[in-house]
Amino acid sequence: MNTIEETLWNYIDGNCTADEQKAISALIARDEVYRLKYNELLKLNNEFSAMELDEPSMAFTYNVIEGIRAEYAQKPLKATINKRIIMGITIFFVLTLIVLLAFTLSNIQLPATSIPANVISSVKIPDFGKYVTKPVIEGFVFFDVLLALFLFDTFLRRKNFQREV
Amino acid sequence: MQSKLSDIELIEQTLAGNQQAYADLVKRHQRFVFTLAMRFAKGREDAEEIAQDCFIKAYRSLASFQGQSKFSTWLYSIVYTTAMTFLRKKRVDTDSIDDENTFIQVESQVSSYDINNAENKSRSFYLTQAIAQLLPDDAAIITMFYKGEQSLEEIGHALGMEANTVKVKLFRARQRLKEKLERNLKHEAKELI
Numbered sequence: 076m077n078t079i080e081e082t083l084w085n086y087i088d089g090n091c092t093a094d095e096q097k098a099i100s101a102l103i104a105r106d107e108v109y110r111l112k113y114n115e116l117l118k119l120n121n122e123f124s125a126m127e128l129d130e131p132s133m134a135f136t137y138n139v140i141e142g143i144r145a146e147y148a149q150k151p152l153k154a155t156i157n158k159r160i161i162m163g164i165t166i167f168f169v170l171t172l173i174v175l176l177a178f179t180l181s182n183i184q185l186p187a188t189s190i191p192a193n194v195i196s197s198v199k200i201p202d203f204g205k206y207v208t209k210p211v212i213e214g215f216v217f218f219d220v221l222l223a224l225f226l227f228d229t230f231l232r233r234k235n236f237q238r239e240v
Numbered sequence: 241m242q243s244k245l246s247d248i249e250l251i252e253q254t255l256a257g258n259q260q261a262y263a264d265l266v267k268r269h270q271r272f273v274f275t276l277a278m279r280f281a282k283g284r285e286d287a288e289e290i291a292q293d294c295f296i297k298a299y300r301s302l303a304s305f306q307g308q309s310k311f312s313t314w315l316y317s318i319v320y321t322t323a324m325t326f327l328r329k330k331r332v333d334t335d336s337i338d339d340e341n342t343f344i345q346v347e348s349q350v351s352s353y354d355i356n357n358a359e360n361k362s363r364s365f366y367l368t369q370a371i372a373q374l375l376p377d378d379a380a381i382i383t384m385f386y387k388g389e390q391s392l393e394e395i396g397h398a399l400g401m402e403a404n405t406v407k408v409k410l411f412r413a414r415q416r417l418k419e420k421l422e423r424n425l426k427h428e429a430k431e432l433i
Binding site: 128 | 288292295364367411
Protein backbone atom coordinates (compact mmCIF):
# COMPACT_ATOMS: atom_id res chain seq x y z
CA MET A 76 0.00 0.00 0.00
CA ASN A 77 1.37 3.41 -0.97
CA THR A 78 1.77 6.03 1.72
CA ILE A 79 1.01 9.69 0.97
CA GLU A 80 4.74 10.39 0.77
CA GLU A 81 5.41 7.53 -1.62
CA THR A 82 2.54 8.60 -3.87
CA LEU A 83 3.74 12.19 -3.89
CA TRP A 84 7.36 11.26 -4.62
CA ASN A 85 6.16 9.18 -7.58
CA TYR A 86 4.19 12.22 -8.73
CA ILE A 87 7.18 14.56 -8.33
CA ASP A 88 9.56 12.12 -10.09
CA GLY A 89 7.09 11.68 -12.93
CA ASN A 90 6.77 7.94 -12.36
CA CYS A 91 2.94 7.88 -12.56
CA THR A 92 0.61 7.15 -15.41
CA ALA A 93 -1.40 10.03 -16.89
CA ASP A 94 -4.52 8.95 -14.98
CA GLU A 95 -2.65 8.69 -11.68
CA GLN A 96 -1.14 12.11 -12.28
CA LYS A 97 -4.57 13.63 -12.82
CA ALA A 98 -5.93 12.00 -9.67
CA ILE A 99 -2.98 13.16 -7.55
CA SER A 100 -3.20 16.72 -8.94
CA ALA A 101 -6.86 16.78 -7.91
CA LEU A 102 -5.98 15.45 -4.44
CA ILE A 103 -3.33 18.15 -3.96
CA ALA A 104 -5.79 20.82 -5.04
CA ARG A 105 -8.56 19.84 -2.63
CA ASP A 106 -6.86 18.04 0.28
CA GLU A 107 -4.95 20.20 2.76
CA VAL A 108 -2.83 17.28 4.06
CA TYR A 109 -1.72 16.36 0.53
CA ARG A 110 -1.03 19.99 -0.37
CA LEU A 111 1.16 20.63 2.67
CA LYS A 112 3.07 17.39 2.19
CA TYR A 113 3.46 18.06 -1.52
CA ASN A 114 4.92 21.54 -0.88
CA GLU A 115 7.29 20.11 1.73
CA LEU A 116 8.53 17.35 -0.59
CA LEU A 117 8.80 19.69 -3.55
CA LYS A 118 11.01 22.01 -1.49
CA LEU A 119 13.17 19.05 -0.47
CA ASN A 120 13.34 17.87 -4.07
CA ASN A 121 14.59 21.30 -5.19
CA GLU A 122 17.20 21.27 -2.44
CA PHE A 123 18.40 17.79 -3.40
CA SER A 124 18.61 18.86 -7.05
CA ALA A 125 20.69 21.88 -6.08
CA MET A 126 23.26 19.86 -4.10
CA GLU A 127 26.81 20.71 -5.06
CA LEU A 128 29.33 18.31 -6.54
CA ASP A 129 32.75 17.95 -4.93
CA GLU A 130 35.77 19.14 -6.84
CA PRO A 131 38.81 16.85 -7.09
CA SER A 132 42.34 18.26 -6.93
CA MET A 133 43.70 20.37 -9.80
CA ALA A 134 46.08 17.61 -10.87
CA PHE A 135 43.35 14.98 -11.10
CA THR A 136 43.19 14.64 -14.91
CA TYR A 137 46.98 14.85 -15.16
CA ASN A 138 47.35 12.06 -12.58
CA VAL A 139 44.90 9.83 -14.45
CA ILE A 140 46.67 10.32 -17.79
CA GLU A 141 50.07 9.81 -16.16
CA GLY A 142 48.76 6.62 -14.53
CA ILE A 143 47.64 5.34 -17.92
CA ARG A 144 50.94 6.30 -19.57
CA ALA A 145 52.95 4.58 -16.85
CA GLU A 146 50.88 1.44 -17.22
CA TYR A 147 51.10 1.29 -20.99
CA ALA A 148 54.79 2.23 -21.12
CA GLN A 149 55.55 -1.10 -19.46
CA LYS A 150 53.73 -3.12 -22.10
CA PRO A 151 56.38 -3.21 -24.91
CA LEU A 152 59.03 -4.19 -22.36
CA LYS A 153 56.82 -7.03 -21.16
CA ALA A 154 56.33 -8.20 -24.74
CA THR A 155 60.08 -8.22 -25.48
CA ILE A 156 60.90 -10.32 -22.47
CA ASN A 157 58.14 -12.82 -23.12
CA LYS A 158 60.17 -16.05 -23.15
CA ARG A 159 57.65 -17.99 -25.21
CA ILE A 160 57.85 -15.55 -28.10
CA ILE A 161 61.66 -15.56 -28.00
CA MET A 162 61.74 -19.37 -27.85
CA GLY A 163 59.32 -19.63 -30.74
CA ILE A 164 61.34 -17.30 -32.93
CA THR A 165 64.60 -19.06 -31.98
CA ILE A 166 63.22 -22.49 -32.81
CA PHE A 167 61.89 -21.22 -36.13
CA PHE A 168 65.21 -19.73 -37.23
CA VAL A 169 67.32 -22.65 -35.96
CA LEU A 170 65.16 -25.11 -37.85
CA THR A 171 65.24 -23.00 -41.00
CA LEU A 172 69.03 -22.76 -40.81
CA ILE A 173 69.43 -26.51 -40.26
CA VAL A 174 67.21 -27.34 -43.20
CA LEU A 175 68.94 -24.81 -45.47
CA LEU A 176 72.37 -26.07 -44.41
CA ALA A 177 71.40 -29.65 -45.00
CA PHE A 178 69.97 -28.86 -48.40
CA THR A 179 73.06 -26.89 -49.43
CA LEU A 180 75.50 -29.56 -48.26
CA SER A 181 73.61 -32.24 -50.08
CA ASN A 182 73.96 -30.34 -53.33
CA ILE A 183 77.70 -29.55 -53.12
CA GLN A 184 79.80 -31.19 -55.84
CA LEU A 185 83.48 -30.98 -54.94
CA PRO A 186 86.05 -31.21 -57.82
CA ALA A 187 87.92 -34.48 -57.39
CA THR A 188 91.27 -33.14 -58.71
CA SER A 189 91.82 -30.38 -56.14
CA ILE A 190 91.68 -32.72 -53.18
CA PRO A 191 93.95 -35.70 -52.65
CA ALA A 192 92.35 -38.99 -53.38
CA ASN A 193 92.83 -40.35 -49.89
CA VAL A 194 91.01 -37.32 -48.40
CA ILE A 195 88.13 -37.74 -50.77
CA SER A 196 87.82 -41.37 -49.91
CA SER A 197 87.99 -40.70 -46.16
CA VAL A 198 85.40 -37.81 -46.18
CA LYS A 199 81.96 -39.07 -46.80
CA ILE A 200 79.37 -36.37 -47.27
CA PRO A 201 75.95 -37.69 -46.49
CA ASP A 202 73.41 -37.46 -49.25
CA PHE A 203 71.01 -34.91 -47.74
CA GLY A 204 69.16 -34.67 -51.01
CA LYS A 205 67.41 -37.90 -50.30
CA TYR A 206 66.15 -36.52 -46.95
CA VAL A 207 64.56 -33.45 -48.50
CA THR A 208 61.55 -35.35 -49.64
CA LYS A 209 57.93 -34.26 -49.98
CA PRO A 210 56.87 -35.57 -46.53
CA VAL A 211 59.81 -33.72 -44.87
CA ILE A 212 58.86 -30.43 -46.53
CA GLU A 213 55.21 -30.99 -45.59
CA GLY A 214 56.28 -31.72 -42.00
CA PHE A 215 58.34 -28.54 -41.94
CA VAL A 216 55.44 -26.46 -43.23
CA PHE A 217 53.09 -28.19 -40.78
CA PHE A 218 55.42 -27.30 -37.91
CA ASP A 219 55.54 -23.68 -39.07
CA VAL A 220 51.75 -23.52 -39.19
CA LEU A 221 51.57 -25.03 -35.69
CA LEU A 222 54.08 -22.49 -34.41
CA ALA A 223 52.14 -19.61 -35.99
CA LEU A 224 48.89 -20.89 -34.41
CA PHE A 225 50.60 -21.23 -31.04
CA LEU A 226 51.90 -17.64 -31.18
CA PHE A 227 48.49 -16.36 -32.31
CA ASP A 228 46.82 -18.23 -29.44
CA THR A 229 49.29 -16.68 -26.96
CA PHE A 230 48.54 -13.23 -28.38
CA LEU A 231 44.76 -13.74 -28.08
CA ARG A 232 45.06 -15.09 -24.52
CA ARG A 233 47.08 -12.04 -23.47
CA LYS A 234 44.53 -9.69 -25.05
CA ASN A 235 41.68 -11.51 -23.31
CA PHE A 236 43.51 -11.34 -19.99
CA GLN A 237 44.04 -7.58 -20.39
CA ARG A 238 40.34 -7.12 -21.09
CA GLU A 239 39.40 -9.06 -17.95
CA VAL A 240 41.79 -6.97 -15.86
CA MET B 241 38.06 24.60 -22.10
CA GLN B 242 36.06 21.39 -22.32
CA SER B 243 35.47 19.55 -25.58
CA LYS B 244 32.07 19.93 -27.24
CA LEU B 245 32.28 16.47 -28.74
CA SER B 246 29.91 13.81 -27.45
CA ASP B 247 31.12 11.05 -25.15
CA ILE B 248 30.92 8.51 -27.99
CA GLU B 249 33.00 10.71 -30.30
CA LEU B 250 35.62 11.18 -27.59
CA ILE B 251 35.70 7.41 -27.00
CA GLU B 252 36.20 6.77 -30.72
CA GLN B 253 39.08 9.26 -30.79
CA THR B 254 40.60 7.69 -27.68
CA LEU B 255 40.44 4.24 -29.24
CA ALA B 256 42.15 5.66 -32.31
CA GLY B 257 45.07 6.62 -30.06
CA ASN B 258 44.25 10.22 -29.12
CA GLN B 259 44.98 10.46 -25.39
CA GLN B 260 43.88 14.11 -25.24
CA ALA B 261 40.35 12.94 -26.09
CA TYR B 262 40.40 10.73 -23.01
CA ALA B 263 41.69 13.63 -20.91
CA ASP B 264 38.62 15.61 -22.10
CA LEU B 265 36.37 12.71 -21.15
CA VAL B 266 37.96 12.58 -17.68
CA LYS B 267 37.52 16.35 -17.24
CA ARG B 268 33.86 16.05 -18.19
CA HIS B 269 33.05 13.31 -15.67
CA GLN B 270 35.62 13.80 -12.92
CA ARG B 271 33.48 15.94 -10.59
CA PHE B 272 30.63 13.49 -10.53
CA VAL B 273 32.86 10.40 -10.26
CA PHE B 274 34.80 12.05 -7.42
CA THR B 275 31.57 13.01 -5.61
CA LEU B 276 30.29 9.46 -5.98
CA ALA B 277 33.59 8.12 -4.64
CA MET B 278 33.27 10.53 -1.69
CA ARG B 279 29.94 8.90 -0.82
CA PHE B 280 31.81 5.65 -0.18
CA ALA B 281 35.22 6.75 1.02
CA LYS B 282 34.31 9.70 3.29
CA GLY B 283 37.79 11.15 2.80
CA ARG B 284 39.19 13.22 -0.06
CA GLU B 285 42.43 11.24 -0.47
CA ASP B 286 40.71 7.86 -0.61
CA ALA B 287 37.99 9.23 -2.88
CA GLU B 288 40.56 10.63 -5.27
CA GLU B 289 42.36 7.27 -5.34
CA ILE B 290 39.08 5.46 -6.11
CA ALA B 291 38.13 7.99 -8.79
CA GLN B 292 41.53 7.79 -10.49
CA ASP B 293 41.46 4.01 -10.36
CA CYS B 294 38.01 4.08 -12.02
CA PHE B 295 39.19 6.20 -14.94
CA ILE B 296 42.24 3.98 -15.47
CA LYS B 297 40.05 0.85 -15.38
CA ALA B 298 37.61 2.50 -17.79
CA TYR B 299 40.48 3.30 -20.19
CA ARG B 300 41.66 -0.32 -20.07
CA SER B 301 38.20 -1.63 -20.93
CA LEU B 302 37.14 1.17 -23.27
CA ALA B 303 37.25 -1.15 -26.29
CA SER B 304 34.61 -3.36 -24.64
CA PHE B 305 32.18 -0.44 -24.20
CA GLN B 306 29.52 -1.16 -26.80
CA GLY B 307 27.47 2.01 -26.45
CA GLN B 308 24.31 0.13 -25.47
CA SER B 309 24.02 2.29 -22.37
CA LYS B 310 25.23 5.84 -21.69
CA PHE B 311 28.98 6.13 -21.06
CA SER B 312 28.19 7.72 -17.69
CA THR B 313 26.05 4.70 -16.65
CA TRP B 314 28.87 2.35 -17.64
CA LEU B 315 31.40 4.52 -15.81
CA TYR B 316 29.26 4.66 -12.64
CA SER B 317 29.04 0.87 -12.58
CA ILE B 318 32.86 0.84 -12.52
CA VAL B 319 32.82 3.43 -9.71
CA TYR B 320 30.40 1.28 -7.73
CA THR B 321 32.41 -1.95 -8.05
CA THR B 322 35.72 -0.15 -7.39
CA ALA B 323 34.28 1.60 -4.33
CA MET B 324 32.82 -1.66 -3.00
CA THR B 325 36.20 -3.38 -3.41
CA PHE B 326 37.80 -0.44 -1.62
CA LEU B 327 35.31 -0.71 1.26
CA ARG B 328 35.87 -4.46 1.50
CA LYS B 329 39.60 -3.82 1.85
CA LYS B 330 38.92 -1.15 4.45
CA ARG B 331 36.79 -3.61 6.41
CA VAL B 332 39.94 -4.86 8.07
CA ASP B 333 39.95 -1.63 10.08
CA THR B 334 36.20 -1.34 10.67
CA ASP B 335 33.53 -3.69 11.97
CA SER B 336 31.02 -3.53 9.15
CA ILE B 337 30.22 -1.11 6.35
CA ASP B 338 26.48 -1.66 6.76
CA ASP B 339 26.55 -1.01 10.45
CA GLU B 340 24.90 2.31 11.33
CA ASN B 341 27.29 2.56 14.30
CA THR B 342 30.23 2.86 11.91
CA PHE B 343 28.74 6.10 10.71
CA ILE B 344 28.07 7.51 14.15
CA GLN B 345 31.75 8.38 14.23
CA VAL B 346 31.46 10.22 10.94
CA GLU B 347 28.29 11.88 12.15
CA SER B 348 29.87 13.24 15.30
CA GLN B 349 32.90 14.42 13.34
CA VAL B 350 30.74 16.21 10.81
CA SER B 351 28.50 17.73 13.50
CA SER B 352 31.41 19.42 15.17
CA TYR B 353 33.04 20.31 11.87
CA ASP B 354 33.43 24.04 11.39
CA ILE B 355 30.37 24.65 13.52
CA ASN B 356 31.17 28.27 14.18
CA ASN B 357 31.74 29.22 10.60
CA ALA B 358 28.64 31.25 9.77
CA GLU B 359 29.38 31.22 6.05
CA ASN B 360 29.10 27.46 5.92
CA LYS B 361 25.76 27.34 7.68
CA SER B 362 23.67 27.41 4.54
CA ARG B 363 21.07 24.80 3.60
CA SER B 364 23.59 23.40 1.12
CA PHE B 365 26.11 22.87 3.93
CA TYR B 366 23.54 21.01 6.02
CA LEU B 367 22.53 18.93 3.04
CA THR B 368 26.15 17.90 2.39
CA GLN B 369 26.51 17.15 6.09
CA ALA B 370 23.35 15.02 6.12
CA ILE B 371 24.44 13.09 3.00
CA ALA B 372 27.76 12.32 4.67
CA GLN B 373 25.80 10.70 7.51
CA LEU B 374 23.89 8.33 5.21
CA LEU B 375 24.95 4.79 4.40
CA PRO B 376 27.08 4.67 1.21
CA ASP B 377 24.35 2.95 -0.88
CA ASP B 378 21.74 5.55 0.09
CA ALA B 379 24.09 8.46 -0.55
CA ALA B 380 25.16 7.00 -3.91
CA ILE B 381 21.58 6.42 -5.11
CA ILE B 382 20.53 9.96 -4.17
CA THR B 383 23.61 11.45 -5.85
CA MET B 384 23.13 9.41 -9.02
CA PHE B 385 19.45 10.28 -9.22
CA TYR B 386 19.81 14.01 -8.63
CA LYS B 387 23.24 14.83 -10.05
CA GLY B 388 24.10 11.98 -12.40
CA GLU B 389 21.16 12.49 -14.77
CA GLN B 390 20.37 8.81 -14.46
CA SER B 391 16.94 7.19 -14.65
CA LEU B 392 15.91 4.48 -12.18
CA GLU B 393 16.65 1.86 -14.87
CA GLU B 394 20.12 3.30 -15.47
CA ILE B 395 20.90 3.44 -11.75
CA GLY B 396 19.73 -0.17 -11.51
CA HIS B 397 22.03 -1.10 -14.39
CA ALA B 398 25.01 0.61 -12.73
CA LEU B 399 24.36 -0.92 -9.31
CA GLY B 400 23.24 -4.32 -10.57
CA MET B 401 19.70 -4.00 -9.21
CA GLU B 402 16.16 -3.99 -10.58
CA ALA B 403 14.65 -0.56 -11.28
CA ASN B 404 11.89 -1.27 -8.74
CA THR B 405 14.49 -2.06 -6.05
CA VAL B 406 16.20 1.25 -6.83
CA LYS B 407 12.85 3.03 -6.56
CA VAL B 408 12.23 1.58 -3.08
CA LYS B 409 15.82 2.31 -2.01
CA LEU B 410 15.57 5.87 -3.32
CA PHE B 411 12.35 6.43 -1.37
CA ARG B 412 13.93 5.15 1.86
CA ALA B 413 17.16 7.08 1.25
CA ARG B 414 15.18 10.31 0.79
CA GLN B 415 13.29 9.63 4.00
CA ARG B 416 16.53 9.05 5.92
CA LEU B 417 18.12 12.13 4.39
CA LYS B 418 15.10 14.23 5.34
CA GLU B 419 15.29 12.96 8.94
CA LYS B 420 19.03 13.66 9.20
CA LEU B 421 18.58 17.11 7.69
CA GLU B 422 15.81 17.98 10.14
CA ARG B 423 17.80 16.62 13.09
CA ASN B 424 20.91 18.59 12.14
CA LEU B 425 18.92 21.78 11.69
CA LYS B 426 17.14 21.27 15.03
CA HIS B 427 20.48 20.64 16.72
CA GLU B 428 21.84 23.82 15.16
CA ALA B 429 18.81 25.86 16.26
CA LYS B 430 19.29 24.63 19.86
CA GLU B 431 22.96 25.62 19.76
CA LEU B 432 22.07 29.11 18.59
CA ILE B 433 19.53 29.53 21.43
